[in-house]
Amino acid sequence: MRFLFLLALATLLASPLAHAEDHIVRLDPALDDVLAESAEIRHLADGFTWAEGPAWDRQRNRLYFSDVPENKAYMWSETRGLEVFLDPSGHPEKNPEGFREAGTNGLLYAPDGSLLIANHGARAVERMDLATGQRETVIDRFEGRRLNSPNDLAVGPDGTLYFTDPPYGLAGIEKSPLKELPHHGVYAVAPSTPATLVDARLSLPNGLAVSPDGAFLYVAVSDPASPIIYRYEKVDGRFTHRQTFFDASPYLAKGWPGLPDGMAVTASGHLFATGPGGIFVLAPSGKLLGMIRLDSATANCAFGQDGRTLFITSGDRLLAVPTIATGTGWHD
Template structure:
């Protein structure tokens, strides 16, 4: 969950054509549409593809996950402590309330609900649970929750934010302080760092990266050799890439894309959630909407969402991009697959 939910941010994108196009956008309110920065985008999004609003009225929508067995989408409203369900047939409804903290007094939390959601073992989802400060598994039929990890070295996590699972069952997740009231200054904060962790299938937790200010969205490359981490810090708004084959993962970190120069008053958002298509291209939420990047970080386009976008995922037949954007749930058909 970025600091920018209540900030107004702006920007442009590297490349002469991109800078020229986005400079025009700065003079007007945030737009909705697709900005093409590279001809390669035409192979990913049709020129006439519309951005549809499927539902609205949320406080801060996040963490979309497509449930193929049932053909529906789940997504979090983090401040409201709910998970919503959307399907073409039934529209939007409340799926789980509360989704995170279920105690009597939530005043210590800035955002007590679930955040990132991904598909788990058959019939379940995995959750970054702000309110319980945990990584959890939820049974879709019963809504029963199992906490998989709550601490590192005897100290509670801050508020796990987003997660991704590798083919070997390991879960990579970020742990910024966004769920806690006063965030880094919260008296509940036990971890000195805002870390990136690996939860092993046997339950062991390893701290991979400790030097990021606000690690947020996380994803894996298709070959699972690269871990991507978005940093939602307006002073250093970057997308990091880490080599998972390195003996020291943190030392292998490199800036794949720097969005810091885009931050400003016309384009809402900071680097947040993301999804990777089957060919390794990244769809990363950031200033102005969802940035479409080649695997080497080259900017291909910007899906303008008319406000801050928090996360995105592919669903339906694999070609539909669902975007959680503040108070709205959006949909865009693409020519690629997740």
């Protein structure tokens, strides 16, 4: 009996499981339509300083993600495990003067098969040809002024690119002498047209997502004084009518780690949104259905594989959770 116990214990310790404190919290029966009761949190890799910006490459069946402070990006696949993707990922210098974090942040596999990159070190949104590795600048200025440090990315059904531009990558953040813009903007870049400013009133805009029908834009604010996910409605081709979609203040008050950050949306319009304590699973109405409770601050998430695996970057870890709901784009 003791031998069997020790064997079971050794197997458990060797298996790629998440932390014992990580678990799924079910608050509403409707969660069963999105996340199976038997779903387990799978540990894929660790050892990062701050993992961010996961993006699934459907052609090559691998995940890309950033380690922002280390100025590196990694790739992970079931067959090859963890590998370095870009080193350096952002600024060509590891620790350039004037930067707090010079690496890449949000990544997004674009509909054309390229990789969109929010590059702190370049203070730009870039597009990478994954076959050649060559990059081109999509945008690095707004009305002639340098961007702060683009953070996260989303693409709407019509091909419009949306991105947030807080100053997290700059030393001194809001007080950085490198800042040229008076705001921390949310921007839209439609094909073949100049960038437009969706909102200049948010303190620290961070993660963002577009609803599957393109009717709504969600933007998370990573401000401890206002940890809110906002929703904008599209009117006459522009996102406006900002409303509070979900307020994470009660969960931050519990002392749970993290702030609203990255998010992923399903084909059914459900939102998996990072925040204090892990990932909130929200109905299209904004109702909280449950949580993926994690014991480390969680930066971002994205769907991958067959569209029913949620990859999560949480502190120093890369995790995955199987879902019933499918991410947008897999059956479009």
